[in-house]
Amino acid sequence: MKAVLCKSYGPPETLVVEEVASPKIDDESVLIDVHAAGVNFADTLIIQNKYQMKPPLPFSPGSEVAGEVLEVGSKVEHVQTGDRVLAITGWGGYAEQATAHRSTVYPIPGDMDLNKAASIPTVYGTSYYALKQRAGMRSEETLLVLGATGGVGLTAVELGKLMGARVIAAGGSDQKLSIAAEYGADHLINYREKSIKDEVRALTDGQGADVIYDAVGGDAFDQAMSCINWNGRLLVVGFASGRIPEVAVHRVMNKSCQIVGVLWGATLIKEPEINRKNFEEMLDWFAQGKLRPHVSNVIPMDRAAEALGLLLERKSVGKVVLSMRGG
Ligand SMILES: NC(=O)c1ccc[n+]([C@@H]2O[C@H](COP(=O)([O-])OP(=O)(O)OC[C@H]3O[C@@H](n4cnc5c(N)ncnc54)[C@H](OP(=O)(O)O)[C@@H]3O)[C@@H](O)[C@H]2O)c1
Incomplete structure (x- = not known):
């Protein structure tokens, strides 16, 4: 072969x-x-x-x-x-x-x-595990997705919408973001042109996003830490920007927020039952045309x-x- x-x-x-x-x-x-x-x-x-x-x-x-x-x-x-x-x-x-x-x-x-x-497998497996098990995201919460036009990001937009969240998609081009809109994003932020922090604050009456899905890291993460809501959860998924960010922990304390790690691949060995159930649910949704x-x-x-x-x-x-x- x-x-x-x-x-x-x-x-x-x-x-x-x-x-x-x-x-x-x-x-x-x-x-x-x-x-x-x-x-x-x-x-x-x-x-x-x-x-x-x-x-x-x-x-x-x-x-x-x-x-x-x-x-x-x-x-x-x-x-x-x-x-x-x-x-x-x-x-x-x-x-x-x-x-x-x-x-x-x-x-x-x-x-x-x-x-x-x-x-x-990878993108849906990661995003569903992140939003469901790691963030415990509830319907009506505001979800900000960084890198929303990429593999994992677009599935976070789609799954977030299906789970009932209000979704803000942040990405690097208007053309690519138009696909995120087709997948349910309620608001779009082109972070090559606009400030994530200012836009998210404006869209949430100054409160910030409840759940932030970050597959980019770098500057996007830094800005996200300035627009996370009280009790918010920032999901650390990846570093497509190439820079692993750092955070002063008083900022985590000041918002009573959590920075939550996501390592989906390891769940296949450490928590296979969770992964199996997640896939059963999602395969049903694919069959019903709810996920595309x-x-x-x-x-x-x-x-x-x-x-x-x-x-x-x-x-x-x-x-x-x-x-x-x-x-
Ligand atoms: N933790 C886990 O379990 C898990 C699972 C799967 C993937 N990941 C990680 O998640 C990240 C994204 O993976 P993926 O497969 O979804 O990748 P991808 O399809 O390439 O998507 C990454 C997105 O990040 C944005 N981006 C911003 N700065 C970038 C840069 N300098 N270079 C490339 N892209 C940049 C791009 O969107 P714009 O151009 O619109 O900005 C791109 O669409 C990777 O770091 C990957 O290792 C983690």
Whole structure:
């Protein structure tokens, strides 16, 4: 089979495509004929040895896939050969075949397109866990999403709206923010042109946002700390800006607010039951058309560097997907 390989750490251009042996399953895993793999910001980090997970070289990046089941281990009962599934792979997804543990393999709802299905696991898994379990967000609360045009950000907008929040979407371009509006954002802030702090204060009668979802860090985080409401929760999701911010803790005390960490990937091992229930709920919502994955670009696997470049250059909206079946 063909696979995109990271043979030495470096930027996306250092990735190569080569023939490799098919991966083997154990009793508890599933072999998948991969049609598409979701592209995540973390993939840009793992190939540069800047991510918390460090698979031994050479490896294929790619933490999520969609495709058809080729083979199941003896202890796998919920899916069988030929089923259409989406799955979390950790890494190894940028390949024509990949394996996943049975606990992270889900049947695809209805006749959903496989490119869209591949875009689901990480972004929806992260945002639902963040808003539901970590923030305990209630309907009627005000949610501010930083990086609202990106993979995780757009799902936070969509899920926040579905959960009944008033959603303020902050992003870096009017054009990209118009998609956030289509996904339910009530207010838009272009943070390349306007102050997040001033806009949010104006929109909330000076009170600030109850829940802040931050996948950007840097200056956006600094401003968010100046427009968080009393009892607010600021969700630390990521640092797409490249700067990990710092905060003087008296500011946390003065607002009686919380800064709450979110590390969704670890819940797969530490709290698998929470993750399973979250996915069951969301897969129902997909089947009912209440959630609609947004894929801005489908790129053939031979052009993986271009796919990752779209994220690094802030040119994507929602998700980019790598296709193992052409563009
Ligand atoms: N904690 C967790 O469990 C978890 C799970 C998934 C992802 N993450 C993290 O969340 C962050 C976003 O991931 P993603 O996959 O959603 O990425 P993405 O699709 O590339 O979205 C990131 C967004 O951040 C904004 N941004 C602001 N400054 C940027 C910069 N200098 N470079 C690139 N983007 C910038 C961009 O929107 P504008 O151009 O509109 O500003 C972009 O759309 C990453 O740090 C990732 O590691 C964390």
